[in-house]
Amino acid sequence: MSVAESGRFEKIKVPSAYQMVAEAIEREIMAGRLRPGDEIGTEAELVRQFGVNRSTVREGIRLLEQGGLVQREAGRKLYVCLPHYRKLSDRMSRALVLHQVTFRELFNASMILELGVIEAAVDNADADDLAALEANQKQAEAAVDDPVRLAEIDTNFHALLARASGNRVLELAREPAALLFFPTSELICRRVPQGAGRMVTAHRHMIDAVASRDKEAARVWTRRHLVDWRKGFERAGRDIDEPVERIFERLSTARQYS
Amino acid sequence: MSVAESGRFEKIKVPSAYQMVAEAIEREIMAGRLRPGDEIGTEAELVRQFGVNRSTVREGIRLLEQGGLVQREAGRKLYVCLPHYRKLSDRMSRALVLHQVTFRELFNASMILELGVIEAAVDNADADDLAALEANQKQAEAAVDDPVRLAEIDTNFHALLARASGNRVLELAREPAALLFFPTSELICRRVPQGAGRMVTAHRHMIDAVASRDKEAARVWTRRHLVDWRKGFERAGRDIDEPVERIFERLSTARQYS
DNA sequence: TTCGTCCCTTTGTCGGACAAAGATTGCACA
DNA sequence: TGTGCAATCTTTGTCCGACAAAGGGACGAA
Helix, strand or coil: CCCCCCCCCCCCCCCCHHHHHHHHHHHHHHCCCCCCCCECCCHHHHHHHHCCCHHHHHHHHHHHHHHCCEEECCCCCEEECCCCHHHHHHHHHHHHHHCCCEHHHHHHHHHHHHHHHHHHHHHHCCHHHHHHHHHHHHHHHHCCCCHHHHHHHHHHHHHHHHHHCCCHHHHHHHHHHHHHHHHHHHHHHHHCCCHHHHHHHHHHHHHHHHHCCCHHHHHHHHHHHHHHHHHHHHHCCCCCCCECCCCHHHHHHCCCCC | CCCCCCCCCCCCCCCCHHHHHHHHHHHHHHCCCCCCCCECCCHHHHHHHHCCCHHHHHHHHHHHHHHCCEEECCCCCEEECCCCHHHHHHHHHHHHHHCCCEHHHHHHHHHHHHHHHHHHHHHHCCHHHHHHHHHHHHHHHHCCCCHHHHHHHHHHHHHHHHHHCCCHHHHHHHHHHHHHHHHHHHHHHHHCCCHHHHHHHHHHHHHHHHHCCCHHHHHHHHHHHHHHHHHHHHHCCCCCCCECCCCHHHHHHCCCCC
16 A cells, blocks of 8 residues: 655656657657657558557557647648647646636636736737637627527637737646636526626727727726626626536537637 | 648548547546546456457557546556646646747746736745745755756745645646746856845745735735846846747656645 | 559557566465 | 465556558559
């Protein structure tokens, strides 16, 4: 029963062959000797190079596959690729759910992240970003009576805003929380009559604030938007201290926005 | 050369058996029917249940393994486990590097995240958190002449602060950036004579601010701490708009802090 | 040129095999 | 009766060989 054998020496780990295969390939990628778009050799070539069996090579490849470092094009050749944000964020979100974080944590973190995002967006948004936001707003206005669709549009709105920030670190940092947070708008729009209208109004003011580079208005309306969420959440009879439940059935089938 | 065949139909994806194995197990976990700590059956059992070959089962398991959803205890039984933050953050950091984000993005994002973290820490830190921070501070004072060690301590300082925030969403959101950002303190302490001293001083004031629940002081000193980083970074002859380079050799061998 | 057909390559899956190491059983001995 | 040790069973990691399906290219016909 020695789970945490605390002592003088570190536990010796003897990596298995398939792990070493994965690590070797990953090192090549991280060192820049394999670049995104390059194709890794065939399994037969890897078998020759590493001197292990094909089964072992394949297990190593599976490890990389999940990390998003390599991709198979339609069951065919194996390419190095840039891990896609969305996929990584999905994993993160799953972890948050399994760790049973509360809606309060989600709310507080999102307040910080979204305020940061919109401030950066005020500084950096260009015409394309604004056009994308306007298009999203049009969709929202047309969907005020469809909670499912509206929640999806809301999620996209904030993703577009994050992209407009021009800061990919921030964009990635907010995404795991956002993937759990904004889809709950559906619940709120469904239970609170004026919820949808207030959401659309807030989005309108946020876009305008970004367009006119008005940081103060941007902060005010973002905060209001999120506080609305919280009020709606409680009015819908939910407790903000309950853990985020498993809402991934919807998320995993949601349409990609990029 | 049809990489992005944009057309009327979505691409048809035919999932292979090993992917279905992984997805089936993952569904069980996310649905709560398999809980962290439970042991997944032996490979032989999975072979029976899924009706596929052992090689296929093993490839499926490798997919889950990388995601951190399952863990093998010393080459032995397979358990469901909670994905560890550190591992997920490592993946995220790698992705940021591969996407060639700039130090400017890293700096701006960290400013937002760390300010958010310390405000939450001011509200939520308990005696244990403060004790841990004090212990870290002692280490830092003893290592002012060792840039490598000091950078590690700085990284840990901010991780402890994030934990003190009591917000795991925020803690996770900041980590990918932090894993890239704070280790660069080594460079600065090495190149800028007064860098180490200013760092220790800033940490001192940050701890005091958290202990005395002084949010304004906490913000001021955090901002000063990060601005110091930026000045040092430029004084060390680096351009803040250059992409984050590949510094993972160090990171991957860095000691775990939790 | 365009199209279809044949052939080669590569992947996904299967079946079986074996050594090493953990887990279990059973026995000898105190 | 309880304890320590050896034999045995189980499970994993790795290897080997095999085959169907699908992609890709060569080659010839229209």
